[in-house]
Amino acid sequence: MKGRLTEAKDKLVVLAFLPSYCAHSYMMIPEVQQLAKTYAKTTSFLRIKEEHDDIYEIFGIHTVPTFIFMQNKKKLLVRTGASVKQLSDTLEAVLNGDYTSTTTTTQAPSSYIISITSPQHLNETMSRAGNQLVILAFMTKWCSKCKKIAPKIEAMADEYYGSVMFLKIDDDVKTKELYTKYNIQRVPTFVFVRNSKKINQYEGTWYEKIRTRIELQDFLNF
Structure with a gap:
């Protein structure tokens, strides 16, 4: 994954934590793949599967689906939930620079x-x-x-x-x-x-x- 992030340079990267054991994550995979094709020129999507539990631990992923937006190896914001529309709207906002990393980051609550x-x-x-x-x-x-x-x-x-x-x-x-x-x-x-x-x-x-x-x-x- 480090290599992919390095190759991306200033291109937007979305880490998609979509494990197969989660029904909602599994159902989102084809729609996320379609988004990846649509935004291929500007954005790289990297699906993080369940076997990469070390990456889940590094990024502190406790709920799925989770999407982490990164650029130049820096985390911009996080989106959780199974809403493809929310993901698409967030992607558009980031690409247009219409966001603030300190106020738009969405974190899951401490208690679900x-x-x-x-x-x-x-x-x-x-x-x-x-x-x-x-x-x-x-x-x-x-x-x-x-x-x-x-x-x-x-x-x-x-x-x-x-x-x-x-x-x-x-x-x-x-x-x-x-x-x-x-x-x-x-x-x-x-x-x-x-x-x-x-x-x-x-x-x-x-x-x-x-x-x-x-x-x-x-x-x-x-």
Whole structure:
């Protein structure tokens, strides 16, 4: 990779962290390849596969897809998420010099799961989701099964950051009515919502079933 960066000189280089194990990254590959062809004269795209874990570690990549824009071996900015339009718009902005490296860099949050504190907080958060899939994770502090699956959910929220919003709802005084509203009988329970409408639900700790519902959400409507 160092050789490719040296060869590029002042040409824009986009490091595309697109591992095959991530469904959203894998689905973006052909579209990123098309962008690479379209901007071939001005930009070099380098796909970083999962086997290059040392490069992931060097650049501190904790969520995918991630795109790092570089020029003259210097990092200009970072974009995360599976939006090809966002990637294309960012590319145009960088090529036109219409960006500021200190203000437009997008970093993933330290926590990928938003803890909901009240029904109003939930409504406000879901209103920002737009058409994005939202997963309401009803998990309590006292539930041993919740503690068991929590790291897996955290990793999944990391993996799908930018395309799926994970909201954690504990059972306390301020959120209790949400358990009633969604008829939560046991925990952990995961409610799938799009445009404020419930489309699916899963109860249990087999996290791969959650992944299946994410990948097949358009075919498994509740």
